[in-house]
Amino acid sequence: MAAVAAEIFLAVALGGLLVAAVRVLDALVLRPRRMRLYLQRQGIGGPAPSFLLGNIPEMKRIGLSKPAAGVAMSTDTRFSHSWPYLLFPHLEQWRNEYGSIFMYSMGNVHLLSIIDADMVKELSLCTSLILGKPSYLTKDLAPLLGEGIITSSGTFWAHQREIIAPELYLDKVKGMVNLMVDSTSLMLSSWESKINEAEGGSVEIDVDGDVRNLSADIISRACFRSSYSQGKEIFLNLRQLQKVMSKRSIGIPGLRYLPTKENREMQKLEKDIQSKILEVVRLRKEAKEERAGDLLQMILEGAEGFGENEGLPSHFSLDRFIVDNCKNLYFAGHETTAVTALWSLVLLAEYPEWQDRARDEVLAVLGNGGIIDSDKLRSLKILTMIIQETLRLYPPATFLVRETQDIFEFKKIFIPKGLVIQVAVPILHQDPNIWGPDALEFNPERFSNGISNACGAAQAYIPFGLGPRTCLGQHFAMMELKVILSLILSRFQFALSRSYRHSPAFILVIEPGNGVPLCMSKL
Structure with a gap:
């Protein structure tokens, strides 16, 4: 037996x-x-993939033939903005070989790359939940983003959007201007103190860390009723996690399960972030305040209705729902705005004629020490053009990605289930066929008559995403950028330090690779 x-x-x-x-x-x-x-x-080509690694080895070979990512692109006064072709040379090479639509693989993630304005327009018009965020985001980037509003799909995403979106509508954002001004003024006072202590009325300041801390403080005060000092360890851990994860290739089967040094570090950081966010939540609940009316309150109330909604993942807990959405807001609301503010300062320092024009406008509209409100900020046309051009040349979100949840017809192309549609935003933003012969130049004037008239195809300008997944925080980000830049312009003159090296780096977002040292003096 x-x-x-x-x-x-x-x-x-x-x-x-x-x-x-x-x-x-x-x-x-x-x-x-x-x-x-x-x-x-269907006539779509692409490089042949290798087993398990896909086209990653070929991407590395192509990259070795180009200047290294993160290395200074130019030491000249007028530096190049053509960084996408240096950081992602494989996309340009394959577009030349296979056309504006081609397929390739990163490990077991299979992508259909689209660098075509008409196709992007069609994609933006699709409102079906059949196009969701790729599953690799909730696997390979799980420690950083989990399954919050940025990475979720289907009815689960729709439920999260219903909770978060109302708190970021323009009428709500207008009421946050004062706290943005207060946070920014503290940073500027510290700069003034450094200048006062220096000889000659000028001092070199690497503003990278200060601007990141400022953005963290603003998102904390606006969305969580706390300050950067209270959430400092959360932001520091998220930043470290971002750096670690940017070094790892996505899509390689089983890589995230190996007991490597990087994986162990990510696991530790993820646990620390989770425990610190839950501590913030515990303190909020124990305070027993009246309805706070901020995003954290909305997330907590959304978690209470968790079980009443269909389509929510069965593996999700209330704590994870709260933690993942807080991580998404901390990261997206802080990191992307901070790097855009930094690139704006770099460009204003590099192009002093535009710095002067923007300052003249700011002083005329806001006055010297006058009260700043949303109506005055809306009147800053030149500053708006500068921000829009900065977002064109240095969009923080490098790739827009969607995964087909079922077979999907797209411009007479039938796309199989599980394929990831990828739009390379910076390459689209710098295409001379769309933007003209000055596509690689910094020229805010192109936006003088609005985005729709800035280029041959308005749908090719997508710094905040496209379609129903357009960034919920775009009004918040634009208001914050206008507050920060207008206050800096009204109080300081600045130029790039001789030590500055123009080296855009891909660390999940595009950021200055070697800091932003500015020579600053008071007006």
Whole structure:
């Protein structure tokens, strides 16, 4: 009897192993091959992938033939803005070889790259939940983003959007201007103190850390009724996690499960971030305040209605719902705005004629020490043009990605389930066929008559995303940028330090790779 039982157990085990092997074979070999053949029959080409790694080895080979990412692109006064072709040379090479629509793979993530304004317009018009965020975001980037508003899909995303969006409508953002002014004024006072202590009325300040801390303080006060000092460790841990994750290739099967130094560090940082966010939540609940009316309150109330909504993942807990959405807001609301403010300062310092024009406008509209409100900020046309041009040349979100939840017809192309549609934003933003012969130049004047008249295809300008997944915080970000830049312009003159090296780096967002040292003096 025991021998029979052993034979049955062995047969079941072997059968299970066989089923698992077939599934692995299908996921890693057969399914990708079917996808490629399906697209090839529709006239879409692309480089042939290798087993497990996809086209990652070829991407690295192409990159070795170009200047290294993060290395200074130019030491000249007028530096180049053509960084996308240096950081992502494989996209330019494959576009030249296969056209504006091509397929490639990063490990087991299979992408359809689109660098075509008409196709992007069609994509922006699609409101179906059949296009969601890629599953690799909630796997490979899980420690940083989890399954919050940025990475979720379907009805689960719709539920989160319903909770968060109303708190970031323009009428709500207008009421946050005063706290933005208060936070910014504290930073500027510290700069003035440094200048007063220096000889000659000028001092070099690397503003990178200060601007990041300022952005963190603003998002904390606006959305969580706390300050940067209270959430400092959360932001520092998120920043460190961002740096670690930017070094790791996505899509390689099983990589995130290996006991590597990076994976262990990510796990530790993720646990620390979670515990600190839950501590913020605990303190809020214990305070028993009246309805706070901020985003944290909305997230907590949304968590209370968690079980009443259909389409929510069964593996989700209330704590995870709260933590993931707080992480999304901390990261997206802080990091992207901070790097845009930094690039704006770099460009204003590099192009002093535009700095002077913007300052003249700011002083005329806001006055010297006058009260700043949303109506006055809306009147800053030149500053708005400068911010828009900064977002064109240095969009913080490098790629817009969508994954098909089922077979999907798109401009007479049938896209199989599970394929990731990828839009390379900076390459689209710098395409001479769309923006004209000065596409690689800093020229805010192109936005003088609005975004719709700035180029040959308005849908090609997508710094805040597209379609129903357009960034919920774009009004907040634009208001914050106007407050920060207008206050700096009204109190300081600044130029790039001789030590500045123009080196855009991809650390999940595009940021200055070697800081932003400015020579600053008071007006």
